[in-house]
Every structure is written in C-alpha cells, then in structure tokens.
Amino acid sequence: MKTITVIGPGLIGGSAALDLRKAGFASHFIGVEQNPENAAKAVELGIVDQVLPLEEAAALSDVILVAIPVTAIQKLLPSLLDLVPPQTVVIDLGSTKTLLCQAVQQHPKRAQFVAAHPIAGTENSGPLAALQGLYQGKMNIICEKELSSAQALATALDLFTTLGLKTIFMQPQEHDKHVAYISHLSHVSSFLLGLTVLDVEKDEKNIFTLAGSGFASTVRLAKSSPDMWAPIFEQNAHFLSHALGEYIKHLQQFQHHLQHGETEQLYQMMTQANQIRPVLDGITQTPPAK
Amino acid sequence: MKTITVIGPGLIGGSAALDLRKAGFASHFIGVEQNPENAAKAVELGIVDQVLPLEEAAALSDVILVAIPVTAIQKLLPSLLDLVPPQTVVIDLGSTKTLLCQAVQQHPKRAQFVAAHPIAGTENSGPLAALQGLYQGKMNIICEKELSSAQALATALDLFTTLGLKTIFMQPQEHDKHVAYISHLSHVSSFLLGLTVLDVEKDEKNIFTLAGSGFASTVRLAKSSPDMWAPIFEQNAHFLSHALGEYIKHLQQFQHHLQHGETEQLYQMMTQANQIRPVLDGITQTPPAK
Numbered sequence: 373m374k375t376i377t378v379i380g381p382g383l384i385g386g387s388a389a390l391d392l393r394k395a396g397f398a399s400h401f402i403g404v405e406q407n408p409e410n411a412a413k414a415v416e417l418g419i420v421d422q423v424l425p426l427e428e429a430a431a432l433s434d435v436i437l438v439a440i441p442v443t444a445i446q447k448l449l450p451s452l453l454d455l456v457p458p459q460t461v462v463i464d465l466g467s468t469k470t471l472l473c474q475a476v477q478q479h480p481k482r483a484q485f486v487a488a489h490p491i492a493g494t495e496n497s498g499p500l501a502a503l504q505g506l507y508q509g510k511m512n513i514i515c516e517k518e519l520s521s522a523q524a525l526a527t528a529l530d531l532f533t534t535l536g537l538k539t540i541f542m543q544p545q546e547h548d549k550h551v552a553y554i555s556h557l558s559h560v561s562s563f564l565l566g567l568t569v570l571d572v573e574k575d576e577k578n579i580f581t582l583a584g585s586g587f588a589s590t591v592r593l594a595k596s597s598p599d600m601w602a603p604i605f606e607q608n609a610h611f612l613s614h615a616l617g618e619y620i621k622h623l624q625q626f627q628h629h630l631q632h633g634e635t636e637q638l639y640q641m642m643t644q645a646n647q648i649r650p651v652l653d654g655i656t657q658t659p660p661a662k
Numbered sequence: 663m664k665t666i667t668v669i670g671p672g673l674i675g676g677s678a679a680l681d682l683r684k685a686g687f688a689s690h691f692i693g694v695e696q697n698p699e700n701a702a703k704a705v706e707l708g709i710v711d712q713v714l715p716l717e718e719a720a721a722l723s724d725v726i727l728v729a730i731p732v733t734a735i736q737k738l739l740p741s742l743l744d745l746v747p748p749q750t751v752v753i754d755l756g757s758t759k760t761l762l763c764q765a766v767q768q769h770p771k772r773a774q775f776v777a778a779h780p781i782a783g784t785e786n787s788g789p790l791a792a793l794q795g796l797y798q799g800k801m802n803i804i805c806e807k808e809l810s811s812a813q814a815l816a817t818a819l820d821l822f823t824t825l826g827l828k829t830i831f832m833q834p835q836e837h838d839k840h841v842a843y844i845s846h847l848s849h850v851s852s853f854l855l856g857l858t859v860l861d862v863e864k865d866e867k868n869i870f871t872l873a874g875s876g877f878a879s880t881v882r883l884a885k886s887s888p889d890m891w892a893p894i895f896e897q898n899a900h901f902l903s904h905a906l907g908e909y910i911k912h913l914q915q916f917q918h919h920l921q922h923g924e925t926e927q928l929y930q931m932m933t934q935a936n937q938i939r940p941v942l943d944g945i946t947q948t949p950p951a952k
Contacts, residue, residue: 550866563931564912570934577941580942587848590852590883591848603925605920605925624910630906633899648857648881648884652881
C-alpha cells in the first residue's frame with residue numbers, strides 16, 4: 373500500500389488525508405509541518421502517523437500532497453521535484469495555478485507533477501480545521517494535464533475520485549481568471565465588508581449583537597486566514613484586480629441609482645442578481661465550523 | 663383569547679404567526695393578503711385561519727402585525743390607525759424606521775402603534791418561506807417607545823418575548839444608521855457580487871459549477887426578494903449610500919494595494935477584518951432554506 377506525505381496537514385491537506393486514510397487509499401501518512409504545535413496536533417488528530425523533515429518524507433512517499441500557502445508552493449516545488457524518487461507523484465492543491473505551473477514548467481521531472489485545485493474549504497485553518505467529507509461532491513480543476521505523465525495523472529485522478537471530487541481540466545490562466553470571480557472576489561468582498569463595518573462601528577461594538585444571520589453569512593469568509601489568502605491574492609493580482617474593478621463599478625452604479633431615487637433601476641439590478649438562485653442550485657453549502 | 667391579524671403573512675409575518683399560535687399567544691389568526699395564491703397558501707399552511715379584507719380584519723383584532731414592504735407600510739399606517747378600535751395594538755415589523763415613524767407621528771392614535779424591527783430573515787419570501795423558530799434568540803429594536811402607550815408597549819414586548827426575541831430601544835435615525843451597516847450593506851454587497859459574476863461570466867454559465875460553499879454563502883442574500891428590499895434601500899438611501907461609499911473606499915484601497923504588490927498592506931487589512939470572528943461569536947447562523 374501507498375505512503376502519502378502531506379506538506380501542510382491543515383484544513384486542505386489534513387481533510388484530504390483524513391478521507392484518504394478512511395478509504396484505504398494509503399496505509400501510511402507522513403506530515404511535513406514546520407510549526408511544532410500544528411505538527412503535534414496533526415499526529416494527535418490522526419491526520420498523519422508521523423512528522424518528518426521534507427527530505428526524509430520525500431524519499432519515502434508514493435504521493436506528495438502540497439497544501440501550503442501558494443507563494444510557499446511556488447518556492448518549494450522546484451526543489452521538491454529535485455528531491456523525489458522517479459515514481460513519486462507530486463500534487464499541489466493551491467488556489468492559483470499560473471505561477472505555480474510556471475515554476476516547474478521546464479523542470480526535468482515536470483511529468484511527475486500534477487497541478488490541481490480542489491474547490492472546497494471553510495473559513496478555518498490548521499489541523500483542527502481538517503474535516504472528513506470536505507471534498508465530497510465538490511469540483512476539482514487540473515491544469516496543464518498534458519505536461520503530467522499518464523501515470524501521475526492517473527494516480528491524481530484516482531486520489532481525487534476517492535475524495536469525492538469531480539475533476540475538470542483547464543489551462544492555468546483560464547483557471548486563474550475564473551476563480552478570481554467565483555472564489556477570490558467573494559473572499560475580498562467579505563473581508564472588506566467585515567473591515568468596513570468594524571471601522572465604522574468601532575466605537576459601538578455592541579451594535580454587532582444586532583447582526584442577523586444574513587450579515588453572519590456574508591462576512592463568514594472574512595474570518596479566513598490571511599496567511600493562506602494574502603498569497604493567493606498576490607499571485608492572482610491581475611485577474612482579481614480586474615474582478616474587483618467590475619465589482620466596484622457595479623456598486624457605484626447601484627449607489628448612483630440609490631442617491632438619485634431611481635428605485636426602478638435598483639429593482640432591476642436586484643432582479644437580475646436573483647438569477648444567481650437557479651444558477652447556484654446544486655451547490656452544497658458547507659455548514660460553518662466553529 | 664386574542665385575535666391577531668397579520669398583514670402580509672409571508673416570511674416575516676407568517677413566521678411570527680406560526681410561533682405565536684404554537685405558544686398559545688392568540689387563538690385566532692386573520693391574514694390580510696392581496697395576492698390570492700399567497701392568501702390560499704397562508705391558510706393551507708396554517709399560518710392564518712382565514713383571510714379577510716383589511717377593514718373587517720382591523721375591526722376584529724386585538725393585535726395587528728404589519729409585515730409588508732416598507733413603502734407599503736408607510737402608505738398604509740395612517741389609514742390603518744384610522745380604522746382600528748381603541749384597544750387594538752398595531753405593530754410594524756419593517757426594516758426601516760425613520761419614515762414609518764414620521765408617517766404616524768402626529769396621528770391621534772399614535773399611542774396604539776409600536777414601531778419594531780425584529781432582525782431575522784432568510785433569503786426566501788412568501789408564506790412558504792415562513793419558518794417556526796425564525797426569531798428565537800434574535801434581537802428586536804423598538805423605536806420611539808415613548809410615543810406608544812404603556813398598554814401597547816407591554817403587549818408588543820409580551821409578543822416579542824414569546825417569539826424568543828430580545829428587545830432593545832433606539833431612536834429611528836439611530837436605528838436606520840446602524841442597520842444600514844449591519845444588515846442593508848451586506849444585502850447590497852451580496853446582490854452586487856452576484857450580479858457582477860453573472861455579468862462577467864454570462865457566456866460561461868457552467869463556470870458556476872465550480873463555485874464552492876464560500877461563494878454560495880457570500881451571495882446567499884442575492885436571492886432575496888427585490889419587492890421587499892428595493893423599498894428598504896429606497897427608504898434608507900441616505901445612510902445606506904454612506905455605508906456603500908465607505909465599502910467602496912475600502913475596496914478601492916484594497917485594489918490599490920493589490921495592483922502595487924503591497925502584500926503586507928493586504929495582509930494587515932485581512933488581519934483587521936479577522937476581528938469580525940470574536941465580534942460575531944454568538945450570532946446564530948440560520949441554515950439556508952431551499
């Protein structure tokens with residue numbers, strides 16, 4: 373049976389490990405984790421069997437999952453591929469793809485690498501945030517599949533299917549452009565909504581006791597880890613900045629109608645936005661974890 | 663036992679009726695509903711026992727709950743107070759307060775009126791959206807309590823306590839200013855996020871299959887009823903426009919840092935936004951209803 377190393381056994385990597393172990397996909401799980409507290413926690417929670425230094429783990433592994441912040445993935449990938457034995461498959465789970473793919477495009481072992489992005493998560497992070505079933509029924513995107521070997525791709529697809537993910541294929545730029553809208557922008561809108569309300573109501577903190585479930589739902593992502601998300605925003609700055617510009621333009625248009633008493637236009641914009649309901653039907657909501 | 667009329671037995675009024683009936687707060691429930699389909703549904707679902715024209719219902723009622731769009735409340739309130747018998751208590755449940763309070767400030771029967779805003783809801787509307795327990799543990803705001811009679815206020819507080827609401831008191835302008843941030847702005851941010859992504863991805867609708875639970879959570883409120891929300895935004899245009907301006911300013915600042923590679927500043931803004939987590943602890947999340 374296989375040995376899997378998870379570099380970063382937190383929300384993303386840890387959740388994968390929990391389900392892969394449960395499904396019997398591998399018999400031994402190794403963690404690579406620099407933070408001693410998280411390392412101990414990952415073992416204690418049964419996410420990994422042991423924590424080892426990167427070099428040792430890489431030498432022992434059939435599959436290596438890379439689930440650390442994307443700027444750290446970008447730096448690590450070339451040297452990680454240098455280290456791994458010829459049959460080892462390296463799969464990254466990062467939320468951006470263009471810069472990560474570029475980092476190893478010319479690497480002699482590029483075929484052993486699969487660039488993936490399973491679209492799932494919660495606002496929490498670290499080993500304690502790892503959840504069984506996180507990926508069940510969700511979508512996964514693999515980029516530049518033509519640069520992965522048939523064996524690496526088959527192993528990755530097998531792994532993602534075991535997690536309950538449905539995989540589609542895209543080129544890195546196409547991926548980054550769409551996730552800017554479908555994922556990164558909603559994180560930015562939520563972070564900034566939270567920050568705006570905190571800034572304005574900073575002298576009246578008890579006003580937040582008035583917040584209903586609607587506010588809680590809309591700012592949920594504002595609780596997300598800056599360690600994970602600042603690098604994503606940085607790497608996807610081009611497409612995200614464009615998405616943000618579109619969002620600001622729509623908000624300004626709405627504000628204009630609001631200030632000019634153009635309720636009919638507000639009504640129209642909201643009716644159009646309502647089309648998100650049929651479009652989203654079928655997306656599973658993950659209940660917010662504490 | 664009491665007779666309660668619910669003008670607008672939908673999400674807000676219908677949910678109140680369901681719980682008031684269950685608690686034995688009243689023995690007879692009358693609906694006032696112009697839409698024949700919703701009227702039939704409200705009876706069928708046991709929200710009300712019968713549907714009557716406004717004049718008949720008003721003459722029979724101990725308590726009248728007004729739960730229609732806020733511009734309709736504003737128009738109806740003076741003539742409704744004209745109609746009601748001397749002991750009847752009229753309570754509005756609208757999400758704005760300044761214009762509604764102004765509409766009856768000089769009315770000879772102002773003392774029979776209580777201006778309230780229970781802060782609860784979902785993205786759905788109509789009788790089918792009515793939920794038992796919607797108000798349990800939530801906050802309620804009563805405005806201009808000094809203009810309500812002691813009897814009217816006591817009846818209203820008894821009713822809200824029965825629904826599980828905790829009531830606090832504010833002046834209308836103060837109410838409208840705070841809910842602009844804590845409720846209305848999150849609806850606008852969600853409506854416009856949904857609209858932006860729909861606009862940009864209009865030729866690639868299947869891209870929405872990629873959306874994760876984070877996107878779904880952030881755009882949930884974009885499914886809300888324009889019939890309910892356009893009037894709220896119109897009535898609270900002054901404070902909401904200001905809130906929206908603050909939000910846009912924060913988004914532009916974030917975009918500036920993004921475009922200039924100022925990741926440290928992005929990181930700081932996100933870390934500040936993270937403060938929403940301890941602030942929100944204790945707010946109950948309503949699971950999204952289908």
